[in-house]
Amino acid sequence: MPELPEVEVVRRGLEPFVVGRVIERVEVREERSLKRHAGGAEAFVRTLEGREIREVARRGKFLWAPLSDARRTTSSPSSIGEALVMHLGMSGQLRVYAGESTQSAQASELPLREGPASDPERHLRIRVHMTGGTRIDFLDQRIFGGMHVSSLVPTPDGLAAGVGTDLPAIPESAAHIARDLLDPALDEPGLIRRIRTRKSPIKAVILDQGTVSGVGNIYADEALWEARLHYARPASGISSRKIRELLTACRGVMQRALEVGGTSFDSLYVNVDGRSGYFARSLNAYGKHGTPCPRCSRPLVRVQFQNRSSHYCPYCQRAR
Numbered sequence: 001m002p003e004l005p006e007v008e009v010v011r012r013g014l015e016p017f018v019v020g021r022v023i024e025r026v027e028v029r030e031e032r033s034l035k036r037h038a039g040g041a042e043a044f045v046r047t048l049e050g051r052e053i054r055e056v057a058r059r060g061k062f063l064w065a066p067l068s069d070a071r072r073t074t075s076s077p078s079s080i081g082e083a084l085v086m087h088l089g090m091s092g093q094l095r096v097y098a099g100e101s102t103q104s105a106q107a108s109e110l111p112l113r114e115g116p117a118s119d120p121e122r123h124l125r126i127r128v129h130m131t132g133g134t135r136i137d138f139l140d141q142r143i144f145g146g147m148h149v150s151s152l153v154p155t156p157d158g159l160a161a162g163v164g165t166d167l168p169a170i171p172e173s174a175a176h177i178a179r180d181l182l183d184p185a186l187d188e189p190g191l192i193r194r195i196r197t198r199k200s201p202i203k204a205v206i207l208d209q210g211t212v213s214g215v216g217n218i219y220a221d222e223a224l225w226e227a228r229l230h231y232a233r234p235a236s237g238i239s240s241r242k243i244r245e246l247l248t249a250c251r252g253v254m255q256r257a258l259e260v261g262g263t264s265f266d267s268l269y270v271n272v273d274g275r276s277g278y279f280a281r282s283l284n285a286y287g288k289h290g291t292p293c294p295r296c297s298r299p300l301v302r303v304q305f306q307n308r309s310s311h312y313c314p315y316c317q318r319a320r
């Protein structure tokens, strides 16, 4: 499943190629990838064609592209525009093909490295053609992800909505998602206070997308190990200093993943269990059960916790 660093890699990959381009034509090959779009494929295509992509923004695992309102036929005074929202779900990939007028040192096909290389169209669900011959392909094997157009709503704090945007506007469909740890507008002291009002296990609290977004199981386990916290400790019983240490650890793991282009087990096809790949080898706890804890050399263990695996060191991370 793509985690926040993979989604940020996708955002950075898209940005230089699509910002300022006008959507000329949209091909929908799979209607189920539009299940969150009201009105179906025809309305989706009609809404997008002729509109310019202004930015590529991200909050947590949500990506969106604010659109020009040039072709908007309905104008509501409260509306501040619309955005194309892209969610990768479990297996989604976005590939950008640079057009002939795009100057790029790279080959014409850009990133998202892994995937069904033998047949790049096999899981193609939506294709967006833009000016200059640039094209985005949305591929998704399991169809948990998708695209839709959402109205933008003002951010409650009046600050830019996420990474990659200057607009204080978030898609309505993503407004329930909290700011993530890489967001420059994150109010960290406020987040620490909110976390400490919760009696739930700390791991459940940091995985809650309405509290802080984009912390997946890998990052939670790694950060808890680094901060020496047991996953089941009630958040309200942990000191502010310790919570700050946990968030810093979590941000650090994400940034290291970002430096190597994501955790590298973002696709269903390659490295899906996280055992291989450059970044996976640098993990301390996640997937390392049965191997010595890098800190105390006692064996790490894996347990089931709230329908997920938790990897931890019973000696360094005591339940109390």
Ligand SMILES: [Zn+2]
Binding pocket: 293, 294, 295, 296, 297, 298, 313, 314, 315, 316, 317
């Ligand atoms: Zn240990």
